[in-house]
Structure formats: structure tokens, C-alpha cells
Amino acid sequence: MTSVSINRVEIDLSALRENYRALRTMAGHDVAMMAIVKAEAYGHGLVEVAQTLYDEGVRAFGVAEAWEGVRLRDAGISGEILVFLGAGDAGFEDVVHFNLTPVVYDTASLAILSALSGKMQTPIGVHLKVDSGMGRIGIMPEEVLGFVEEIKGFPGIFLKGVLSHFPVADESSSERTFQQTQTFGRVVDDLRMAGYEGEAIHIANSAALIRYPQAHFNMVRPGISLYGCYPSREKEYLEALELKPVMSFKTAVQQVKTVPEGHGISYGHTFITRRPTQLAVLPVGYNNGYLRKLSNRAHVLVKGRRAPIIGRVCMNVCMIDVTDIGGVVPRDEVVLMGRQGDENITAHEIAEWMETIDYEVLCLFGNLNRREYRG
Structure with missing residues (x-):
């Protein structure tokens, strides 16, 4: 059996079809x-x-x-x-x-x-x-x-x-x-x-x-x-039409641990904990298109709640603060882009954190990670 990365983008082909049909109707069949x-x-x-x-x-x-x-x-x-x-x-x-x-x-x-x-x-x-x-x-x-x-x-x-x-x-x-x-x-x-x-x-x-x-x-x-x-x-x-996101980006928690107040996180210690902090390590970094620009800016979804990125995003890992979520364990699903429960992180929101445009976010995530298709 061939090993594959836990990181993946999920492509919803049903959403693609719905978007096409909405645009087809708007353009007119002539x-x-x-x-x-x-x-x-x-x-x-x-x-x-x-x-x-x-x-x-x-x-x-x-x-x-x-x-x-x-x-x-x-x-x-x-x-x-x-x-x-x-x-x-x-x-x-x-x-x-x-x-x-x-x-x-x-x-x-x-x-x-x-x-x-x-x-x-x-x-x-x-x-x-x-x-x-x-x-x-x-x-x-x-x-x-x-x-x-x-x-x-x-x-x-x-x-x-x-x-x-x-x-x-x-x-x-x-x-x-x-x-x-x-x-x-x-x-x-x-x-x-x-x-x-x-x-x-x-x-x-x-x-x-x-x-x-x-x-x-x-x-x-x-x-x-x-x-x-x-x-x-x-x-x-x-307001012109409803479009449905086709791509989501997911991973899983690698490790969970508690660090004390005053502990530096990641390269350069750009984040210092202000309380005893439960952090989760994710196996995602700029190698996956999750750019360093997202350091100390972005959020991800765990158990349907937002968790902030803390410290610098590394080549293959990044860290999130899950202190206020509780019950997070290794292998829990993490959504970097997309919906989990009632929460949603869009390509547009990530683009704002990256100071770029939605197009670049989709190309980065989609072309640097394994794709899975549904619908």
C-alpha cells in the first residue's frame, strides 16, 4: 500500500456543476x-x-x-x-x-x-x-x-x-x-x-x-x-447569484501538548504565550502553499471552532492554540479552508490574510496538495 499525505484538498464536483448552471443561466443560452x-x-x-x-x-x-x-x-x-x-x-x-x-x-x-x-x-x-x-x-x-x-x-x-x-x-x-x-x-x-x-x-x-x-x-x-x-x-x-466553493483544504492534528506561560513558539519566537497554552501541531506549512504570511494571522477550524495560528508557519508544520476549545487530540480533523460545523473559512478570507487574491490561494492549495473528489 502506498502512503499518502494526510493533507488534502477536497473538490466538490456537485458544487462545480451548480456554479456552471447558475452562470449558464445568467449568460443566456444564446x-x-x-x-x-x-x-x-x-x-x-x-x-x-x-x-x-x-x-x-x-x-x-x-x-x-x-x-x-x-x-x-x-x-x-x-x-x-x-x-x-x-x-x-x-x-x-x-x-x-x-x-x-x-x-x-x-x-x-x-x-x-x-x-x-x-x-x-x-x-x-x-x-x-x-x-x-x-x-x-x-x-x-x-x-x-x-x-x-x-x-x-x-x-x-x-x-x-x-x-x-x-x-x-x-x-x-x-x-x-x-x-x-x-x-x-x-x-x-x-x-x-x-x-x-x-x-x-x-x-x-x-x-x-x-x-x-x-x-x-x-x-x-x-x-x-x-x-x-x-x-x-x-x-x-x-447579490447577483449564489456561488458555492468547490475546494476545501483539510489536515489532521499531529500532536497536542501544553506549554507554560512565557514560552516562545516556532522560529524567531514571534509569538510568546501569555498563559499556559495547549497547542496543536499541524503537518502543514509553506511547502503546502500555507504561506509564512499566515503566521500569527490565520485561523483554522477544529471541532467546529476557530483556532488561531501561533508563531511562524514552517516549511512542513504550523501550530495552533486550542486552549479554549478543549478535548483536541491527535488525528482530529482540521479544516484550513472550508466549512466545519457552523463555521466557515473562505478562500477570500485566507487571501486577505495573505494579502493576495482568491485565485492565488486556490492555485497554491490545489496544486501543492493531494486532491480528493466527491459529488
Whole structure:
């Protein structure tokens, strides 16, 4: 029998399905939906999430790199798989062989893809990335028509979609998002006047899907919302629909002991006990994505009650104060993220302790720990 870590993230596929259905209803059935499953589906498991959503009717998936798309094809996922970072030096042949759809933004990539199209006798559809305000990958709006004409000069390549990306759709002020939607809309109008009627026109992420229906065009790209986190804590988002967290993070108590008043805890003795303290040692540390930033800040759940992290989080362990809980013994379940009894610790709360965003919390916990699936 192979030994496994007691630390685990639990992935609730029923919650994933419910989130998808809620977002599907919100977007409307005349708008296509591309599920974003890059970064191991935000730590939830690339193949398992894609298979679940495919069974729900999703036929378009977004990944960052070609190798992720290959994994989906190997798992039997059909439909469109969009590669946001393009083919990349190592992925051109995979794009063609596995019928992936690369995002394009330069003629050098088009030349390589065109040559492979001829060699493998396979037409290649591409999505053109427009930088409508993100300041990241993509071509500028005023260059789009010229670039589309250049695409026509590469045999075997055809324009299948046009996309862009919002940088601030999750902010309370809507002015910049409104302006960016207009900019992208003008690009789309210009392309249509030039004869392009693309299959996929998309800019809406989770935030825009929920709050900006005018940005839906004919496809939306939910990511974080599929996994039960809101793109913003603004009232408009929280009241728009109910999302259920898909991931929880659990471990078990390793040791329980009592230390006297004035006892230093962990490296640097950043916590000194002010009373005789019953502490529990947990086999979780920054090796598991439970960052040092959580030292003397975070709480966990034991026996349905909150227990604070005391002292510095170490590579493989951290300590909690269970003095006021009582009855804690080794092997008791500990919830680092998720629900236990009437208490709940969310990814958002942990993100605030870490001074980061929910996305990073999910990726850290989900990609650095064993996954178990239910539902």
C-alpha cells in the first residue's frame, strides 16, 4: 500500500456543476461559454474539471499552454481548446496534431503555423488577441484590420475568433470597463464591415459575465466563478447569484501538548504565550502553499471552532492554540479552508490574510496538495 499525505484538498464536483448552471443561466443560452481551466483548473484538477463540465454541455475550454490542451485531448475531451499563450516554441506541432486553437498576435507564429498546415495538410483556426486596454499580450486596436489582411496571406490559416481581456472589470467603478467594451466593440464592427463574421467574439471574464451583459458578445469566459469564488466582494456581484466553493483544504492534528506561560513558539519566537497554552501541531506549512504570511494571522477550524495560528508557519508544520476549545487530540480533523460545523473559512478570507487574491490561494492549495473528489 502506498502512503499518502494526510493533507488534502477536497473538490466538490456537485458544487462545480451548480456554479456552471447558475452562470449558464445568467449568460443566456444564446451566448457560448468557454470554461477557463488553465493552471490545473485553478488548482482543482484540469482533466477532472473539464470532464465534469463537458458532461454538462461545455464545448469550449481555455488553457494557457499547448501541453494542457494535449492532456485534455488525451483524456477524450473534444470541442474547442483555446491556447491563450499561443503555440509557443515547443507547442506548434501539438497545436496542429491535436487540433488545438492558438491565440495569435504576431506574424512569426503565423508563418510557422502556415508551414505546418501545409506539411500536415490540416487547416488551422486561430483567435486574434486584441489589446483593448489590458497592456499585455495582443495587438493594438488600430492594427487589427491590417493584421487580419496579413492572416489571409498565410495559406492554411483562417480567423476563427477575436478576443480581448478586461483588467478592471472587478472594480466598483465601471467607466474604464465601459470604455474598453466600446473599444473592443468598434474593432468587432470594423471587422464585420470588412467581411469577417467570426464564430467566437469574446472579452467577458467572470466579472463581466456577472455585471456587464453588454460585454457578452457571443461568448463568455468564466474562470474563478466556476470554482465558487466571486471576482469582487462588491454588493452587485454577491447579490447577483449564489456561488458555492468547490475546494476545501483539510489536515489532521499531529500532536497536542501544553506549554507554560512565557514560552516562545516556532522560529524567531514571534509569538510568546501569555498563559499556559495547549497547542496543536499541524503537518502543514509553506511547502503546502500555507504561506509564512499566515503566521500569527490565520485561523483554522477544529471541532467546529476557530483556532488561531501561533508563531511562524514552517516549511512542513504550523501550530495552533486550542486552549479554549478543549478535548483536541491527535488525528482530529482540521479544516484550513472550508466549512466545519457552523463555521466557515473562505478562500477570500485566507487571501486577505495573505494579502493576495482568491485565485492565488486556490492555485497554491490545489496544486501543492493531494486532491480528493466527491459529488
